[in-house]
Amino acid sequence: MPANRSRTAGWRQCLEQIKRRGGSIELAIARPEIDGSAVSGDLLVRCRVLSIDDEAIRVEAPVALGRTIEIPKGVELVAMMAVGQNRWMFRTHSLQWHSCAGRMDARAEIELAVPNRVERCQRRRDYRVETASLDLPSVQLWPLLDPSTVVLAERVNEAAFLRELDGMDSPLCRLGDGEVDDEILPEVGPSFPARLVNLGGGGVGLTVEDSYAGSLGRKSLFWMRFGLPPMLTTPVCATARLVHSHMQSDRQTYAGMTFDFSANPAHKRVVVRQILQAIACQQKLQMSRQAS
Structure with missing residues (x-):
């Protein structure tokens, strides 16, 4: 064989x-x-x-x-x-x-x-085979310098999400014309990219390229942002705490992070609602295509 x-x-x-x-x-x-x-x-x-x-x-x-x-x-x-x-x-x-x-x-x-x-999968970092493929969300991470400064950014993010929900008249949750103000950030260091590879009960698993892995060791708290198009136009923004990390065989670093809402506990319900809304929209879109 x-x-x-x-x-x-x-x-x-x-x-x-x-x-x-x-x-x-x-x-x-x-x-x-x-x-x-x-x-x-x-x-x-x-x-x-x-x-x-x-x-x-x-x-x-x-x-x-x-x-x-x-x-x-x-x-x-x-x-x-x-x-x-x-x-x-x-x-x-x-x-x-x-x-x-x-x-x-x-x-x-x-x-x-x-x-x-x-x-x-032919390669460890691939999420693609002949019969299926996944396009995992890109994530932007910033080392968080002052956790107390996340509150304003989270409230602005919540307001944008609520405006988006008010305008969702399509059952398929199509992309809209809304834009996110990238300038509203907490007090953070330089950003670096990652990829969201799994969502667990209380946090996320990310992969970080080898050239950026050193940024993970400088702080334990990070400001995280990722989008979920075409289900949502408002990105998910939250504080995340690094719990563990290790280098994989493909030389990417896997980082397990847990959400941290200690500075603004009310923001937890916003993040939960965004995730559930995105998955519900995916299901509605799929069922609509099946019906047609």
Whole structure:
């Protein structure tokens, strides 16, 4: 058996290994092609694997800052799993949503269809195979010099988001003409780029190119901004605290960060609402395309 095929054929064993370790796979809403718009808002959310059989893969529902992200029956998904240096991607869909109502553990669950085809990513930093691709959000990070100065920037961001919601008359949440004032920032140092590779219960996972990795060690608090087009025009802005980091085999640095709302606790609900709104818009767009 060719080496590439043997690695692909072992995906089920790797999924079992992830389950035994209490690990997770990552899911994103599968997006249709949208003519004339640049989509770069694919959010990968982490879901712990609970069980695997010939009919379904059962996972915990994803959570963002304490809020469950509902993925109803029929929603098409792109899944990604990784073990060591190997990464696989496949298409699946939600077979059943299991609400947490009446459950002792109070965690909702999703049954996913077992994939017909699983493909191995050729390179560690790729999120693209023949049958699926992800365009992960670009992130801008600034070392935060004075945490107390985030309040004004967060309130301006909240006001922009509320104006956007007021103008959302399209059920597909198309891109609008709004612009974000880039000048309203807290007291920060020089910015550097990153990429948002996963969203967890209380924070995010980012990758930073080797040439910028040194910026991570200078401060523990960062001002973070990322967009989710075409679902939202207002970027997500928040303070993030670096929890851990390590260099990957591709020489990028992975940075695990947790949101920090200590300077402005009210901003947490804004970030949660933005994330849930973006995912809901993706689902509506997908369902509309399926219906047509």
